[in-house]
Amino acid sequence: xxxxxxxxxxxxxxxxxxxxxxxxxxxxxxxxxxxxxxxxxxxxxxxxxxxxxxxxxxxxxxxxxxxxxxxxxxxxxxxxxxxxxxxxxxxxxxxxxxxxxxxxxxxxxxxxxxxxxxxxxxxxxxxxxxxxxxxxxxxxxxxxxxxxxxxxxxxxxxxxxxxxxxxxxxxxxxxxxxxxxxxxxxxxxxxxxxxxxxxxxxxxxxxxxxxxxxxxxxxxxxxxxxxxxxxxxxxxxxxxxxxxxxxxxxxxxxxxxxxxxxxxxxxxxxxxxxxxxxxxxxxxxxxxxxxxxxxxxxxxxxxxxxxxxxxxxxxxxxxxxxxxxxxxxxxxxxxxxxxxxxxxxxxxxxxxxxxxxxxxxxxxxxxxxxxxxxxxxxxxxxxxxxxxxxxxxxxxxxxxxxxxxxxxxxxxxxxxxxxxxxxxxxxxxxxxxxxxxxxxxxxxxxxxxxxxxxxxxxxxxxxxxxxxxxxxxxxxxxxxxxxxxxxxxxxxxxxxxxxxx
Numbered sequence: 001x002x003x004x005x006x007x008x009x010x011x012x013x014x015x016x017x018x019x020x021x022x023x024x025x026x027x028x029x030x031x032x033x034x035x036x037x038x039x040x041x042x043x044x045x046x047x048x049x050x051x052x053x054x055x056x057x058x059x060x061x062x063x064x065x066x067x068x069x070x071x072x073x074x075x076x077x078x079x080x081x082x083x084x085x086x087x088x089x090x091x092x093x094x095x096x097x098x099x100x101x102x103x104x105x106x107x108x109x110x111x112x113x114x115x116x117x118x119x120x121x122x123x124x125x126x127x128x129x130x131x132x133x134x135x136x137x138x139x140x141x142x143x144x145x146x147x148x149x150x151x152x153x154x155x156x157x158x159x160x161x162x163x164x165x166x167x168x169x170x171x172x173x174x175x176x177x178x179x180x181x182x183x184x185x186x187x188x189x190x191x192x193x194x195x196x197x198x199x200x201x202x203x204x205x206x207x208x209x210x211x212x213x214x215x216x217x218x219x220x221x222x223x224x225x226x227x228x229x230x231x232x233x234x235x236x237x238x239x240x241x242x243x244x245x246x247x248x249x250x251x252x253x254x255x256x257x258x259x260x261x262x263x264x265x266x267x268x269x270x271x272x273x274x275x276x277x278x279x280x281x282x283x284x285x286x287x288x289x290x291x292x293x294x295x296x297x298x299x300x301x302x303x304x305x306x307x308x309x310x311x312x313x314x315x316x317x318x319x320x321x322x323x324x325x326x327x328x329x330x331x332x333x334x335x336x337x338x339x340x341x342x343x344x345x346x347x348x349x350x351x352x353x354x355x356x357x358x359x360x361x362x363x364x365x366x367x368x369x370x371x372x373x374x375x376x377x378x379x380x381x382x383x384x385x386x387x388x389x390x391x392x393x394x395x396x397x398x399x400x401x402x403x404x405x406x407x408x409x410x411x412x413x414x415x416x417x418x419x420x421x422x423x424x425x426x427x428x429x430x431x432x433x434x435x436x437x438x439x440x441x442x443x444x445x446x447x448x449x450x451x452x453x454x455x456x457x458x459x460x461x462x463x464x465x466x467x468x469x470x471x472x473x474x475x476x477x478x479x480x481x482x483x484x485x486x487x488x489x490x491x492x493x494x495x496x497x498x499x500x501x
Contacts, residue, residue: 003367009034017218079158081100112428113428130476130477159345192229198328199230245317246315268404340383343393344438361374389438393446420432427457429458
């Protein structure tokens with residue numbers, strides 16, 4: 001007997017996660033094929049501190065069917081070319097994790113392998129000189145990728161900074177004209193089907209009943225459906241990533257916004273700074289065992305570059321993931337499925353990744369076990385890869401004599417991360433099994449930035465004439481420098497885009 005197809009999806013919770021779900025699904029399936037209802041309560045606040053993203057957000061916005069200029073105009077957005085890490089190796093040190101890649105592979109061998117060979121021969125030009133995204137970012141300039149593979153701009157990639165609350169509001173204006181029904185109300189009870197344990201309906205505080213075939217849990221840390229109703233447990237990763245608090249506050253803009261996120265190490269964690277058009281977003285992620293909430297707020301307020309525009313807002317969390325973020329006829333999206341601190345701006349990405357993978361494994365019926373198992377495996381691999389990437393930033397530090405940083409440097413790390421570090425130290429290899437979100441250029445930027453030094457390189461890079469290679473690199477470096485000088489200022493490019501109609 002064929003299962004009954006999904007005809008009605010109920011999204012529980014609004015905010016960024018809820019309206020991203022509504023906007024994407026309403027664009028993928030016509031209302032006559034799929035009915036969408038979003039239930040949100042004005043009594044329950046949203047976290048809404050995520051403002052920085054990574055390049056895949058462009059794919060999501062296209063899948064939703066929105067134009068870049070409209071999106072940036074509505075969200076007070078700016079462009080982002082990478083993340084700068086200040087004081088992570090030691091006080092006074094800085095490096096950038098730029099988007100895109102440095103140079104092109106030569107004869108099938110990674111660009112950085114040739115650079116490592118040159119460096120071993122006494123070539124002292126940093127790899128960052130060949131990374132166009134980084135050079136543009138520090139020059140406060142911006143440009144878009146070129147589809148011509150011979151262009152230096154072919155290696156560019158970018159993302160955005162934006163106001164997450166405005167993004168949710170903008171997505172609502174996109175989703176509702178496509179037939180998404182918004183229901184204001186607080187869920188008081190979740191009804192389970194007596195035969196199969198799937199969710200059958202929601203009872204709202206005012207007595208209304210909302211039935212559905214499938215439910216998307218966007219209720220944040222409460223995990224009302226996936227956790228409370230279906231009892232899916234939570235895998236705690238705080239032994240690897242112990243930060244469990246954050247305090248956030250917006251501040252007045254001070255000067256033109258730069259096209260990169262700033263993450264500055266602090267004794268008990270790190271502070272973010274994100275430049276939007278109308279304000280600056282700031283926050284301090286920290287470990288409660290090493291710092292009180294009052295001390296964290298004081299430190300954050302003392303390190304603003306403009307006047308605070310609101311009172312500090314606190315967030316408590318446990319780093320980890322839901323053991324199953326999809327179960328029976330429920331999909332957990334956003335904080336209900338897990339949380340990894342926003343060090344590499346992945347919070348909004350995990351929402352979009354969950355939704356894209358859900359669409360790719362769309363259930364054939366209420367309880368599609370095959371697609372559910374596939375979905376959970378894909379999500380699990382993604383989260384574990386990102387977990388390892390975040391641990392690397394903390395583990396490879398040289399901040400000796402500080403309790404928190406000493407602990408992170410000496411802690412036991414996952415075998416999967418130890419293997420990656422070993423491969424890089426031995427031969428500069430940054431291509432690893434099961435790479436998902438973060439790939440060779442990302443690992444390369446952070447490994448070198450954190451001063452994890454390779455002792456060797458790909459032996460295939462020994463196959464060319466050293467003088468020809470050096471000349472080629474010098475030529476590429478000069479081209480990069482000219483490209484930066486020819487690029488428009490970040491705010492000039494942005495102003496032209498958002499004022500165009």
